[in-house]
Amino acid sequence: MFVRRTRITALATLALVNVFTLAAGLVVAHMLPPRLARLHVPLTAAAPVIKATSVLAPAGTAGGQAQAAGMPTAKGLLDMLSAALPAADTGGNVGIEVADAASGRVLYSANATATATPASTTKVLTAVAALAALGPDARFSTVVRQVGGSIVLAGGGDPTLAVHGYPSSDYPQPATLARLATSTAKALKSQGHRSVRLGYDTSLYTGSDMAAGWTYGLVSTGNVTPVVSLEVDQGRLTTGGEPQDKDDPVNFRPRTTYPAGMAASAFAAQLEKNGITVTGAPERATAPASARVLARVSSPPLVQIAEQMLLESNNVIAENLARHVAIALGMPATFTGAAAAEVRELRRLGITTPVSLVDGSGLSPQDGIAPQTLVRAIAVAARTPRLSGAITGLPVAGFNGTLSKGGSVFGGIGGIARGSARGVVRAKTGNLATVATLAGLAYDKDGRLLFFAIMAPQVPTALQLQQAADDIDAAAAGLATCGCR
Numbered sequence: 001m002f003v004r005r006t007r008i009t010a011l012a013t014l015a016l017v018n019v020f021t022l023a024a025g026l027v028v029a030h031m032l033p034p035r036l037a038r039l040h041v042p043l044t045a046a047a048p049v050i051k052a053t054s055v056l057a058p059a060g061t062a063g064g065q066a067q068a069a070g071m072p073t074a075k076g077l078l079d080m081l082s083a084a085l086p087a088a089d090t091g092g093n094v095g096i097e098v099a100d101a102a103s104g105r106v107l108y109s110a111n112a113t114a115t116a117t118p119a120s121t122t123k124v125l126t127a128v129a130a131l132a133a134l135g136p137d138a139r140f141s142t143v144v145r146q147v148g149g150s151i152v153l154a155g156g157g158d159p160t161l162a163v164h165g166y167p168s169s170d171y172p173q174p175a176t177l178a179r180l181a182t183s184t185a186k187a188l189k190s191q192g193h194r195s196v197r198l199g200y201d202t203s204l205y206t207g208s209d210m211a212a213g214w215t216y217g218l219v220s221t222g223n224v225t226p227v228v229s230l231e232v233d234q235g236r237l238t239t240g241g242e243p244q245d246k247d248d249p250v251n252f253r254p255r256t257t258y259p260a261g262m263a264a265s266a267f268a269a270q271l272e273k274n275g276i277t278v279t280g281a282p283e284r285a286t287a288p289a290s291a292r293v294l295a296r297v298s299s300p301p302l303v304q305i306a307e308q309m310l311l312e313s314n315n316v317i318a319e320n321l322a323r324h325v326a327i328a329l330g331m332p333a334t335f336t337g338a339a340a341a342e343v344r345e346l347r348r349l350g351i352t353t354p355v356s357l358v359d360g361s362g363l364s365p366q367d368g369i370a371p372q373t374l375v376r377a378i379a380v381a382a383r384t385p386r387l388s389g390a391i392t393g394l395p396v397a398g399f400n401g402t403l404s405k406g407g408s409v410f411g412g413i414g415g416i417a418r419g420s421a422r423g424v425v426r427a428k429t430g431n432l433a434t435v436a437t438l439a440g441l442a443y444d445k446d447g448r449l450l451f452f453a454i455m456a457p458q459v460p461t462a463l464q465l466q467q468a469a470d471d472i473d474a475a476a477a478g479l480a481t482c483g484c485r
Contacts, residue, residue: 115368119430122362155230199285207334307393322360
């Protein structure tokens with residue numbers, strides 16, 4: 001079993017990603033340029049709201065205060081977005097917000113305060129909440145404790161734990177059961193043990209392992225695994241499969257419905273390779289916190305995990321990070337507790353706009369996020385060094401992740417991954433059966449940094465999803481190219 005990783009092998013691509021990050025005034029190595037370090041992006045003033053009659057308001061109804069010289073106007077944005085987002089493709093109920101990063105001015109708003117099904121753009125909020133609550137350097141440990149004549153493999157909610165490591169060019173490097181077994185075997189042999197019984201502990205998380213609105217079809221199609229605190233290789237099996245969530249390019253293989261047991265069996269096999277016989281089948285157990293720790297492995301830092309989650313649109317990582325937000329805030333490590341904890345942390349950051357969550361990944365159609373909420377979360381992350389991973393993990397159009405050409409539904413047919421928008425749009429994609437969303441940032445043709453969210457939650461049919469995604473691609477590309485005055 002193995003985990004498919006996003007491999008960064010092209011130096012030119014990596015260089016462009018870094019240039020984009022620096023040019024946007026975002027955080028690299030937790031440092032902000034002076035301009036953004038001083039920047040306050042309130043995004044709290046009343047915005048000119050465009051009432052939608054089809055997809056957007058008809059031309060000529062934009063209103064709002066006069067825009068600053070050289071800034072895109074509501075009328076200019078309306079014209080571009082109306083052309084890019086025909087109601088026949090998107091269903092007509094599109095929510096949009098576009099804001100100027102430097103001033104915080106909302107340049108265009110349509111249905112922006114109404115919650116809509118966000119799909120995987122939910123992960124933007126999960127990244128922001130996790131980085132805020134835990135800090136970018138947080139790590140998650142998997143430990144082996146000794147309980148009498150047995151050992152217990154205790155899950156610490158590390159969503160990147162793997163059986164083996166990956167080639168040095170893969171990023172980030174995970175903690176591995178192979179290394180944990182080597183250390184455990186050494187400790188046992190030092191005590192004179194050559195055989196042992198094995199238990200596994202998943203008590204860190206509680207409650208249901210499947211969220212409201214999920215079905216087990218999401219497991220067999222490779223979108224997610226039941227959420228437990230002990231899993232390896234993200235529960236992936238080795239045979240092929242086609243994901244329901246096309247936004248999730250790393251999830252092309254079905255997963256186990258029993259991730260903790262799979263992890264325990266994999267660990268037992270690694271112990272055997274190190275000369276330790278495991279007697280009997282691994283059994284569920286709870287290790288006292290006072291029990292002796294024989295060995296430990298720890299995940300990469302949270303900032304790298306959050307970046308991986310956003311780049312790959314990784315649902316398993318998202319759900320684990322949401323649980324860790326709950327634990328950090330002293331709330332139940334359940335789906336309900338994690339969702340409430342995320343919202344509480346967002347409120348603490350000043351993001352008080354509409355949001356209602358039932359999971360951390362956006363797989364549930366019961367999630368609801370307003371476009372305004374996504375824009376404000378991106379704005380807060382852009383000015384806060386601690387939250388930098390929520391920006392640096394966003395895919396770059398035409399180069400990586402779910403915005404690479406052909407990498408997903410959002411593959412560039414609508415223009416975002418090629419032409420003049422290539423490399424100057426950085427955004428999180430999202431889609432479910434009849435939902436297409438995109439949220440991130442873009443440079444316009446005058447070099448102005450814009451934050452945006454575009455949400456089409458009522459695509460008429462699943463067959464029209466590709467076209468709706470292409471339209472949203474075109475709208476994001478338009479932000480980068482039109483000037484929109």
